Amino acid sequence: MVLAQTTKEQQQEAKTPLLKLHNVKKYFPIKGGLLKRVQGHVKAVESVSFELMEGESLGVVGESGCGKSTLGRTILGLEEITDGQVYYRDQEIQNLKRHEKKKFVKEMQMIFQDPYASLNPRQRVGDALVEVFSMHTNLSAKEKRDGVVDLLKEVGLKEEHFDRYPHEFSGGQRQRIGIARAIALNPSFIICDEAVSALDVSVQAQVLKLLKTIQEKYNLSYLFISHDLGVVRYFCDRVLVMYLGNSVELAKVEELFETPLHPYTQALLSAIPRPSVHANVKRVSLQGDLPNPANPPSGCPFHTRCPIAQDVCVQSKPEWQEYQPEHFAACHFAGKSILEGADV
Numbered sequence: 001m002v003l004a005q006t007t008k009e010q011q012q013e014a015k016t017p018l019l020k021l022h023n024v025k026k027y028f029p030i031k032g033g034l035l036k037r038v039q040g041h042v043k044a045v046e047s048v049s050f051e052l053m054e055g056e057s058l059g060v061v062g063e064s065g066c067g068k069s070t071l072g073r074t075i076l077g078l079e080e081i082t083d084g085q086v087y088y089r090d091q092e093i094q095n096l097k098r099h100e101k102k103k104f105v106k107e108m109q110m111i112f113q114d115p116y117a118s119l120n121p122r123q124r125v126g127d128a129l130v131e132v133f134s135m136h137t138n139l140s141a142k143e144k145r146d147g148v149v150d151l152l153k154e155v156g157l158k159e160e161h162f163d164r165y166p167h168e169f170s171g172g173q174r175q176r177i178g179i180a181r182a183i184a185l186n187p188s189f190i191i192c193d194e195a196v197s198a199l200d201v202s203v204q205a206q207v208l209k210l211l212k213t214i215q216e217k218y219n220l221s222y223l224f225i226s227h228d229l230g231v232v233r234y235f236c237d238r239v240l241v242m243y244l245g246n247s248v249e250l251a252k253v254e255e256l257f258e259t260p261l262h263p264y265t266q267a268l269l270s271a272i273p274r275p276s277v278h279a280n281v282k283r284v285s286l287q288g289d290l291p292n293p294a295n296p297p298s299g300c301p302f303h304t305r306c307p308i309a310q311d312v313c314v315q316s317k318p319e320w321q322e323y324q325p326e327h328f329a330a331c332h333f334a335g336k337s338i339l340e341g342a343d344v
């Protein structure tokens with residue numbers, strides 16, 4: 001309903017950023033030779049900037065290998081940042097001392113694609129969740145058990161699931177356990193890294209609904225990493241598009257899908273399967289593979305595959321600019337249609 005959407009937008013405008021990234025970089029050294037000397041770097045995240053509001057879902061999309069997971073891990077401090085700043089509630093959080101980090105560990109959590117990989121197959125699920133409380137709280141044994149039972153119910157499971165082992169759960173139920181673990185310590189921010197990608201479509205819908213319910217209840221902010229643009233369109237308020245470690249476009253979800261400014265975003269959207277009534281929509285297939293992030297192209301990182309690239313794109317890297325209110329892109333020809341130069 002239009003009225004409800006407007007209200008949500010107004011609420012969001014009044015909110016303050018929970019998380020702010022400024023030119024974040026993450027390089028991994030490539031070591032070789034007998035002496036294991038550093039011979040170069042994989043530039044997994046080259047330059048990413050955005051703000052995430054309280055209660056907001058920001059989608060992060062882009063091809064496999066464009067740096068989405070590394071970005072998430074760097075925000076959480078699981079990877080040491082190479083350059084740039086990450087602010088959480090206006091405090092710079094990279095390079096914090098161990099004891100200072102502890103409070104942020106509770107506030108910031110992650111849900112992974114494969115919760116099974118992070119569950120011990122020989123440990124009862126209830127005990128695994130109790131451990132989360134043991135590490136971060138001084139609750140009594142009974143309080144911890146009661147807390148876990150409440151958590152299980154909150155994510156749509158039952159008390160009897162406490163004593164079961166991970167292999168006794170379906171994929172959707174395991175992801176509910178992953179969600180229970182993520183919300184146990186009352187976080188404000190959760191990174192969902194391909195959290196529903198491995199699930200069947202109907203189970204996906206249920207898990208997305210659960211994520212939305214707990215978001216509204218606890219005013220959670222999500223960074224929602226996904227390769228599925230359909231899911232992102234349904235779930236997120238805004239979308240960040242990444243290419244070869246760079247943020248190339250950021251906009252409100254409807255605006256991004258209706259008027260993509262960056263040629264890479266246009267190509268991604270044109271590749272979404274459409275119902276036959278839209279069969280006349282032209283598809284643009286990108287030529288060539290994603291370049292090697294250890295040896296990225298000069299100038300615009302997308303120029304080697306861009307159908308509308310000109311000399312300037314080879315020579316200089318386009319700046320990240322706000323073209324419309326809250327609609328950012330990094331392209332010398334932002335807004336120009338790729339159909340003007342593509343093999344369609």
Ligand SMILES: Nc1ncnc2c1ncn2[C@@H]1O[C@H](COP(=O)(O)OP(=O)(O)OP(=O)(O)O)[C@@H](O)[C@H]1O
Pocket residue numbers: 028042043044062063064065066067068069070071227293
């Ligand atoms: N620990 C690491 N050491 C060296 N290179 C790494 C490391 N982690 C990631 N990379 C490289 O960084 C780049 C970005 O990887 P990342 O996993 O962040 O991409 P992604 O967009 O999340 O991809 P996917 O959707 O496949 O998970 C890739 O080239 C990857 O090989």
